[in-house]
Amino acid sequence: MTQLVQSTIPPPSAPPEPAHRLARYAWAALLSIGILAVAVGSALLVVPEGLVPALLGGYLILSGIGQLPVPFGSHLGNSRVLALLAADGYVIFGTLCLNEAFMAPALIALWTALAMIVRGLTWQNATLMNKAMPSHGLQGLAGLVVLLCGNLLLAVRPDAPAALAMLAGPVLMLVGALEIITAIGVRRSGAGADPDPQEKTR
Numbered sequence: 001m002t003q004l005v006q007s008t009i010p011p012p013s014a015p016p017e018p019a020h021r022l023a024r025y026a027w028a029a030l031l032s033i034g035i036l037a038v039a040v041g042s043a044l045l046v047v048p049e050g051l052v053p054a055l056l057g058g059y060l061i062l063s064g065i066g067q068l069p070v071p072f073g074s075h076l077g078n079s080r081v082l083a084l085l086a087a088d089g090y091v092i093f094g095t096l097c098l099n100e101a102f103m104a105p106a107l108i109a110l111w112t113a114l115a116m117i118v119r120g121l122t123w124q125n126a127t128l129m130n131k132a133m134p135s136h137g138l139q140g141l142a143g144l145v146v147l148l149c150g151n152l153l154l155a156v157r158p159d160a161p162a163a164l165a166m167l168a169g170p171v172l173m174l175v176g177a178l179e180i181i182t183a184i185g186v187r188r189s190g191a192g193a194d195p196d197p198q199e200k201t202r
Helices: 002-008 018-044 049-067 069-074 078-097 105-129 136-156 161-191
Strands: none
Touching: 018 049, 018 069, 018 161, 049 078, 049 105, 049 161, 078 105, 105 136, 105 161, 136 161
């Protein structure tokens, strides 16, 4: 009788694998950030010069907010703190872009560059510390490209709105396209991870 009761009690469910959590949460955030970057980058090439600060500032703020689910989904220990700081940095630098006292094109390029450099370094650090990340190589490449694009903006720092738009537009489109590809790769790699046992019973 005891054996019969024990056999009917299901074993305790194991916690979801980190890769599966990343696939469930972070890939959607990466995809949204990538789509936003492509949209803003395309808009920068066609909108009036006066809208350039608003577009870049809005992009940084929304992208920083969109990055918040990524560290919670990846469970990377110390890298989670760095990822949160990078997301906060995007919001802070985006706010500076919208401040009239800091709206000079060179300063806007500086804020955007610093935000991208911090995020690129954080992404690179995360991939180096966790070799088991889904799409590890692809995420490492994405972090490197974001870092290089940030350094490009920092090195050039155009002093005219039109020049800033012509430089930042293609940069954001490149970064966004790579983020979209990375999000798809993360989603596909996470699909191979052990699913959450609780989801099997739903």
